[in-house]
Amino acid sequence: MIHQEIKRKFISIVSPENFQDSPVERLSYSFDSSPDMPAMPDAVISPRNTKEVSEIVKICNEHRIPIVPRGSGTNLCGGTCPVEGGIVMLFKHMNKILELDEENLTITVQPGVLTLDIITAVEDKGLFYPPDPGSMKISTIGGNINENSGGLRGLKYGVTRDYVIGLEVVMPNGDIVRTGGKLAKDVAGYDLTSLMVGSEGTLGIITEATLKLVPKPESKKTMLALYHDLEAAARSVSKIIANKIIPATLEFLDQPTLQVVEDYVKIGLPVDAKAILLIEQDGPPAVAQRDIEKITAICREEGAFSVEVAKTEEEATALTTARRWALSALARLKPTTILEDATVPRSEVANMVRAIGEIAEKYNLLICTFGHAGDGNLHPTCPTDARNREEMERVHKAFAEIFEKAVELGGTITGEHGVGIAKAPYLELKLGKAGLAVMKAIKQALDPNNIMNPGKIFAKDDKTKLVIHK
Amino acid sequence: MIHQEIKRKFISIVSPENFQDSPVERLSYSFDSSPDMPAMPDAVISPRNTKEVSEIVKICNEHRIPIVPRGSGTNLCGGTCPVEGGIVMLFKHMNKILELDEENLTITVQPGVLTLDIITAVEDKGLFYPPDPGSMKISTIGGNINENSGGLRGLKYGVTRDYVIGLEVVMPNGDIVRTGGKLAKDVAGYDLTSLMVGSEGTLGIITEATLKLVPKPESKKTMLALYHDLEAAARSVSKIIANKIIPATLEFLDQPTLQVVEDYVKIGLPVDAKAILLIEQDGPPAVAQRDIEKITAICREEGAFSVEVAKTEEEATALTTARRWALSALARLKPTTILEDATVPRSEVANMVRAIGEIAEKYNLLICTFGHAGDGNLHPTCPTDARNREEMERVHKAFAEIFEKAVELGGTITGEHGVGIAKAPYLELKLGKAGLAVMKAIKQALDPNNIMNPGKIFAKDDKTKLVIHK
Structure with a gap:
């Protein structure tokens, strides 16, 4: 009170x-x-x-x-x-786009602006703000910055942090600090901008942000490759990158996800495929075309039984439908949906997906996996029922093993969702005691009274908590 | 002792x-x-x-x-x-390239590796490590990371921080911490990687780094545009970017610099030009060619009296000579050379260059200006003599005004050289008291005994110090 x-x-x-x-x-x-x-x-x-x-x-x-x-x-x-x-x-009152600077390729915004409004505003000027988290239609840029949101374009374009170049922050003592600026280069002391991005509201309150923009890609091509086995899909991913092609999007869906999506949206998805890759490339038309041709050849070489390039924008949208519907489709299966974001180096995607399958089997659970194969950011997702205590016990154990496996493979417990409460018990897995101590020291130094979003990032105990989507 | x-x-x-x-x-x-x-x-x-x-x-x-x-x-x-x-x-013993991972597009190195050896090693594999500080032939990657080094390719490709994705750091208490990894996405807590990059050795000792690589650009075009007035050159820079073209390099030299370089290397530079722009674009051949044609048209429209595109690699090298020799040429003029790196938003380059000229006149000094016009990172340089106390007094006053002007224009006191001892007295200009307090709190939290490179970044008093090159 x-x-x-x-x-x-x-x-x-x-x-x-x-x-x-x-x-x-x-x-x-x-x-x-x-x-x-x-x-x-x-x-x-x-x-x-x-x-x-x-x-x-x-x-x-x-x-x-x-x-x-x-x-x-x-x-x-x-x-x-x-x-x-x-x-x-x-931040409903602090929701203005303050300036779109076409000369410096920046946009300055208040935290309450919707991410999609930024994307739309800059695209109207032929510019591009790449981070596109799944929630972008309703999420605010302030939330994106606090969580360092990712998205489907992370492989080629990076994540939110890569586009935040200046911030106004109210520190826990009430001081107003401005970091960075409309500057491509600035080495005046420690990088407070990057420190604030992804700090989940635990170090201060972001009240204004200057974001870097890039020219809007001139064109985009979309394709879908279907596989009879997972390894072939994973090999394709590795081979595309090893061939010095960085697609704008390189998404993966496994067979269980595909089945669930088809049952839901009934668009004639190839449910006999064990794995599919959804690939997009953008850039000057000739370059996008050339890359897509090379990618097509690689997917075929690696055993894709079908490779389809969209001929129109409508076709492209149809191809991306499965990926866009994945979470919604999975969420309707059972009362509770656990969606995670264990992330591994790209080269370990096949190993990670295989491990998830084995862990699901061990605990007798359905775990569907989809996600951003190009950057190793997977979304193992478990439809379950929070009221079934016995099953939830198995779910918790399974995900703890998934996080351990991800870290063992050189990965991380969370690629784009953040730590919050859900991942706090696992943070030490990734950072070790010493790394965690460094983060706690920073928190303590900047927020000695622990008023900024307390209870987040740092676990009070190691009690396992998972995020449940109802 | x-x-x-x-x-x-x-x-x-x-x-x-x-x-x-x-x-x-x-x-x-x-x-x-x-x-x-x-x-x-x-x-x-x-x-x-x-x-x-x-x-x-x-x-x-x-x-x-x-x-x-x-x-x-x-x-x-x-x-x-x-x-x-x-x-x-x-770090002469810790000088190994530990792994070049072509699947994940990363290279893992010890701090003592020479920057150029990294660039060469990855280019042999068709990959690219973009940061190219002027010292890259002899600087080490550990030094580059500690200083967050920039270079000529910063406009398009960013700086060192943009390529460091994982670190091993010995903290001031001796703890060994590993941050990040071969990961495109990782939101497990605060961004310690970015915090360490550019911390100038004041927060810990970097003992290993994993760097992100990108595919090597397929081709490169080089051109030179000459102007009778500074404003026209600055307008060209702005118009190129506003036309959604991001050149790989966009360098600027003013007339005094040009004269000094020509006197030194005698390669027939157009010393009657008031300003020159050296521009490079890379990418697929057709795209680089198209961009260079567009840039040529823009430079002509904005009043360049000569625009020359190199036809061969030898010609390209000749064009870049003037820029590469600038510091050496300036350094031989007088016993002491003051080289600074005040940085402003790109749109303010003309204002900044003009202000530098006025300040030089006010204090009766020769200040030549060259630098990275595309990212607003200028190098006002003053050949002087440290033994001439009266002149040094004027030099210090002039540079203090230059820094104030840079900050006033939304810029920073140092774009790529770091704070060290030289800029410490000016740091508050950029950060304000509150921003400086945040940085000091972080330093105090992580290095309570102040053993890590003490006396750097944070000034003990506000005594002006400038870096002098003998």
Whole structure:
């Protein structure tokens, strides 16, 4: 509960309509896209500008009130669940595109802007903002920056962090700090910009961001390759890259996923294929065409029994449908869906997919795997039922083994979803005690009162938690 | 002085031949490429592996002995001057390329490998490591990572940080931490990799690095455009980018630089030009050709009085000569050369160059300007004489104004040289008190005893220091 006197201070800062603490409002923000870990905030606050954010943070810091910054709550790691109460901070008023600078190829935005609105705004000018997380239609850029969101174009274009070149951040003590700028080169001290990106709201509140843009690719080609075995698909992935071709998208779906999607959308998918690759290349038309021809040849050489290049944009959209529908299709199978993002070096994708299959069998579970094969970022997904305790026990054990295997193969426990609550117990697996200690030292130094999104990234105990999609 | 007992411990770790404390050895490592700030270390130590580094660091941490990690000492900010004594750590034994992984497009190296050896090794395999600092023939990758080195290809390809995806670091307490990996996506906690890159040896010692590679561009075209006025050159730069063309290189030289270079190398440079642009584009031949044609048209439209595209590789090399010789030519004019790297948003290059000219006039100094126009990273350079106190006073005042102007234009005090000792007094200009406080808090948290390259980045006072090249 927030003390009446403090509540009055908050209201005097943001005005009454931007401070909510009715049970309905609090309930609305008690969960995010990871609904197994609901937790009630004490209030929901919507500042209108950076100064108001700073004033709120100062009060919270003085009174040790947790703050959970929240965009659209689409994260998949429990990152915006207010597990220690306090206030949820919304950015519905700070949702402007401040400047699209065509000379410096940058866009400066407030945190509440929808990712898709940025993508659309820059494409209208012939520019390109590549990060395209699955949630981009409804996620905000502030959330993307806090989670360092990935997407389907990560292989060629990188992730959110690669495009954030300047930030305005309200630090946990209320100080307003500006990092970077419209600069391609800046070595004035430590890279605070990269440190803030992906820090999941635990180090400060991002109130403005300058993003780097690139010229929009001139054209795009889309193709689909079908395989009778997984290894052949994985070999194709490796061989494409080893041939110095970096496709814009290089997605993988296994047979169980394919079956589930076909059952759902009934678009005539080849459910007899053991694995499919969805590949897109962009660039100048001649270059995209040449690359797609080379990729076609490689897929055939490696044993694809069918390779199809879309002839029209409609065909291309049809080809990408299976991949886009994967999560929705899987989510309708059973009441609960566990979607993970274990990531390995590209060369280990076949080993990882095979290991996932063996682990699923060992624990007698259906685990479908799809994801970004080109960058080793897989999404092993388990349709299950949270009410079935015995099965959930097996699910937890299976995913713990999957994370261990990923790390053993030189990979990581999370490629693009973030640590949040869900992966916190596994973080030490990836970082070791020493690496974890470094991160904790940074957190302690910048947020000594632990007000910024407490309970995230760092586990209080090693209790296993998985993200459950209902 | 290092106590005899501690000296014995060091020797027992690295063996006698790798511990030197003779006056000659100490003198050899008392300066780097910024020779106005010599300072004697107490000893020079050359560990053979990470374990030895860790053992040395633990002893230093216990006894508060400063450690200055040093590659080839080519940095331009006093970054490897042992201003507080202690030991200089060399990596002459840790100089192996450990793995070139063609499947994952990575190379894993020890810190002592020469940058050029990495570039050559990967190009032999059709791959490309883009960062190309001016010193790349003799600099080590460890030094490049610590300084986040830039180069001529930064506009299109980014800087060192953009290619470091995994590190092994010995922390100030001796802990060995591994960050990142052969991973395109990894959101397991804070981005320690980016934090370490560019930290100038103040947060830990890098003992291994995994670098991202890209396919080698298929071809390259080089051209030179000459202008009767600076604004026209600057407008060309902006218009090229605004036309969605990102050249691999987009370098600028002003008339004074041109004159000095011609006087030195006598290759028939057009010394009547007020400004020249050296432009390179790479990529598939048809694309590079098309871009160069478009750039040619833009330069002509904006008033270039001569545009020349190299027809052969020899011609291309001839065109780049002027740029490559700029520093050497300037350095022979007077006993002392001040080379700076104020950086502004690309759109402000003309304003910045004009301001530098005005400041030079105000203080009655010759300041030549050349640099990376495409990324706004300029190198205003002043040939002077450190023995002339009166002139040096004016030089210091002039550069202080240049830094202020850069920051005023949305730029930074250092684009690629680092802060070190030289820029420390100006860091607050860029970061503000609050930003500087955040960086200091990180330093304090990770290196509480201040043993890692003390005296760098953070100024003890605001005494102006400039890097002087003799």
